[in-house]
């Protein structure tokens with residue numbers, strides 16, 4: 001996977017209502033202001049077929065979808081996303097920010113639906129040919145707070161969001177367990193901290209990561225003078 005080193009791959013994870021999209025947008029803007037090329041994307045989705053799979057799996061009205069089918073649809077969407085969007089962007093040297101990745105399947109389908117971590121991980125490692133983020137930003141949200149935040153927003157709850165609180169508690173625990181096992185690859189932040197404070201901490205960690213991966217001084221690369229694909 002040597003080509004993956006050309007770019008930087010960051011996943012945002014967390015329960016529903018954690019504020020991942022807000023933080024991904026703010027990080028993208030901050031990195032672009034420093035001269036980086038950033039690709040913002042999301043799962044399920046990110047490709048034309050992935051967006052179709054997204055509505056299949058999230059919209060109400062397709063009748064009962066059993067847990068195995070659900071896991072396979074998320075994995076199918078992810079296979080297209082990893083192969084057609086994320087890997088090519090990393091090979092170009094871009095910074096890829098994805099709203100959700102494999103950990104979401106491990107948490108929602110593995111722990112939430114009870115399919116188990118090992119089965120869901122191996123399905124997804126196969127689907128993505130082992131493509132892993134350099135860093136996962138986990139916004140840890142209390143399920144009750146997440147639900148309140150979703151209710152305050154305009155959109156109706158999708159199939160997964162409308163699951164009971166104990167489903168969302170299992171998901172929260174699963175995310176924290178994944179992060180606890182490999183702390184060097186995670187930044188875990190309490191989602192209730194202020195938006196500005198969270199953004200500053202995320203940017204700080206990403207700048208350090210860029211510095212350690214590419215030898216770029218943390219903070220800025222005015223004009224990226226060497227044309228170095230960061």
Ligand code: TYD
Pocket residue numbers: 016017042043044058074099100101102104105106108109158160161
């Ligand atoms: P998301 O796009 O974060 O929701 P929205 O932007 O509509 O707020 O995610 C959609 C839902 O899909 C969310 O409840 C989590 C769920 N999900 C899984 O169950 N497994 C997965 O692998 C992924 C990527 C998402």
